[in-house]
Amino acid sequence: MTTKTERTARAHSSADIEPAARGRKRDHSRDADILDAALDVLAEVGAAGITMDLVAERAGAGKATIYRRWTSKAELVIDAVAHIERMQVDIEHLPDTGTLRGDLLALFRPEAMEASTRRLKIMSALASLLSADQALAEAGSAVIVKPWADAHFALMQRAVTRGEVSARADITTLSQVVPSMAAYRTLVQRKPFTLEFLLSMIDGVIMPALRICGARQPKKSDRSQT
Amino acid sequence: MTTKTERTARAHSSADIEPAARGRKRDHSRDADILDAALDVLAEVGAAGITMDLVAERAGAGKATIYRRWTSKAELVIDAVAHIERMQVDIEHLPDTGTLRGDLLALFRPEAMEASTRRLKIMSALASLLSADQALAEAGSAVIVKPWADAHFALMQRAVTRGEVSARADITTLSQVVPSMAAYRTLVQRKPFTLEFLLSMIDGVIMPALRICGARQPKKSDRSQT
Amino acid sequence: MTTKTERTARAHSSADIEPAARGRKRDHSRDADILDAALDVLAEVGAAGITMDLVAERAGAGKATIYRRWTSKAELVIDAVAHIERMQVDIEHLPDTGTLRGDLLALFRPEAMEASTRRLKIMSALASLLSADQALAEAGSAVIVKPWADAHFALMQRAVTRGEVSARADITTLSQVVPSMAAYRTLVQRKPFTLEFLLSMIDGVIMPALRICGARQPKKSDRSQT
């Protein structure tokens, strides 16, 4: 997800020469201000209550300035969520605990993932806006799920390389299971994403499917939440 | 999800006696007309475009008539979607092909599930409304996912009973994987739910996790039934 | 100036039969509330400051309700002004002092005409809105000038009848002089309409033009204001 002008620029062939760009430059430092304001508002009034006027007021911006950069409220909110999502999975510095199970659990950072009201409210706002059109839906869910699925894939790939997992395992599909289920739980069901849920997914689905026998057997306590 | 009066009635203690219901009786044959109209409108204008006025006009009903039966647009849409969902999984007559894999595939009915624009539009409308409040989110996703997850659980239970699957498998968790992933794919990502997707889930995730070695890679013959 | 539906109704031939008017009836008692609110707002914030939101809030009405009755802010304001103008000249009960000069002066009611801030603000608002389109301009100025010019014409006609004024006088033109000049002074120049101004018009223009020799000669004091 990107701003309007970035997308326009990309539509030009690389040989295009920008026509000297007269007039006052768009102040791209306002982008971050506006996105931050959007997240603040989202966290305060929730998905249903967010308003362009509120965002504009909070950002100290005019509505026209916002609409110059994003074509609709939906685009703005998706970009805003992408803005915080970016910080969550760092594909460059994946954990390395020696076992896949340890790696997958290490990816889970309770301080970021656990149900803070702010986070839940922000995420659930997405679902209500993604249905606006097909393109938004794809952009939005890519932003949410893709980086995490990539991380899972990388960890599984490494496990295959070191022989922990059979090369015949369908890690392409398996790497999407936890991120998708987590997104569904958070966006649609609006339940918190907890360690218990993660453990039941890893030990009940992922590890068995990869035929890694080190997986603990699920205990009652792990399943106490439906 | 039920109509307003049913829910209201249930809230009363069982000793409550309805006060003899004077006046004209509510015509419950209009319920179905209104739900059908809602689905039509959803399919035509999409989730973002649906309007109570449009539904009322399409149903040839007044808005008051609709609000007498459902308290909000969200409730109406959830009920409308439940209205078609109900036809999809028949918990009373589950397939019995002899193998779990066969059973799970038999549950998939291409004519109902495969990507029709109408179906996609209808489903994606849900996501946009569920975020309105917590109660709706639970009600809505229960309607979508629960019956299907129950069916999966029943089939897996049977496979355990007949010894096809280890009793140690976490079928509670596993029975939710396909329904949830399918819902996420349809509601949020707005991609069609296809046989390919189902096969990659069953053969890449479910069957391996259940340690059933009979899982095959998808072949042409699997798709001949489409 | 009339409401939207009245005008529409009038466009029908008299043989038209209204199609039974289904649905809730428009509550025409709200018309007066809204017009009063408009006048209040006009008097408080002035012509430049009037806002549909302010009027709606003051009237306790929704904006849609206002726009259902008047197509634009201009129409509303003109109607509002007409609403008070109507009270100013009562064509049925014209004064009868015995002389035309006395009658013309008697038409002037200081308590209504003299420059109250409220009145000036309200009147000057008209000018700023009349330029919106030709039809409004005619409607607006008709509302302001017509009733007054009609009264002048009737008084002059009576003076002709009783022989006070020559039948050859162009009373059609003369009857428009004072109302038009007064409107110009009030609307465009935004000066108060005073007794001094009226006297200089009657004694410097109207009475001489009618060749009535009873007119006082203008004195310096009458002309002290330019």
Add this chain to the structure above:
Amino acid sequence: MTTKTERTARAHSSADIEPAARGRKRDHSRDADILDAALDVLAEVGAAGITMDLVAERAGAGKATIYRRWTSKAELVIDAVAHIERMQVDIEHLPDTGTLRGDLLALFRPEAMEASTRRLKIMSALASLLSADQALAEAGSAVIVKPWADAHFALMQRAVTRGEVSARADITTLSQVVPSMAAYRTLVQRKPFTLEFLLSMIDGVIMPALRICGARQPKKSDRSQT
């Protein structure tokens, strides 16, 4: 009405010395371009539609350049109208036909006054802007009415001098009648200022009020000069 700097300069005491004006000199040839552009736009989109952006674009100027010369849209429009009005009455070269009636008619130049759409649109724009504040209203109507009233006064004075008109006539008031009525007709009523209107004013009001018995009823020959 004058430009900002002229007005500013005049506010200084006459001993003020301009501070040597460093840098590029303001190009005053742009003034006329901008005023012409304003008139063009007025004529094309009407009073309600005029926009500073439109004027700037039409003039090939930046908005800042305009605001450097006029403090507001109202001032610009008034100046623009004055720009054409200036050409209409030349107080230095008043007509001299030998009779007051002839002089007054000679002041009327059909090619400038008669109803062109352009002229009407331009004039009516004034009314919408004059109500902005008291100072503008005076400035605006002075520009429109003053020069014309002065010319009438001069012609009437001459008629008094040559004995055509009684010295007792209130020529101060009478000299304002036609200009004011014409302005009202053009600005507020938006009707064309025609020869017929002028003749009815002169022969129905002015000449009778001046007790000049030579006033004729309009004949064909009066219009042959059109």
Add this chain to the structure above:
DNA sequence: GCCTAACCGAGACGGTACGTCCGGTCTTTTT
């Protein structure tokens, strides 16, 4: 068979957010 309460379709109502437009200011690059 008549009364009356609750239903029905239609649509006006109060309120709120939308996305657009414009006035007047400020910034960037060019002349």
Add this chain to the structure above:
DNA sequence: AAAAAGACCGGACGTACCGTCTCGGTTAGGC
């Protein structure tokens, strides 16, 4: 330093839609 271009803030515009209420009319019971 002034010019053209155009982004910026603030705020009003007129539209659309939600959920409620009112209208005239219809459809059941209960009398």
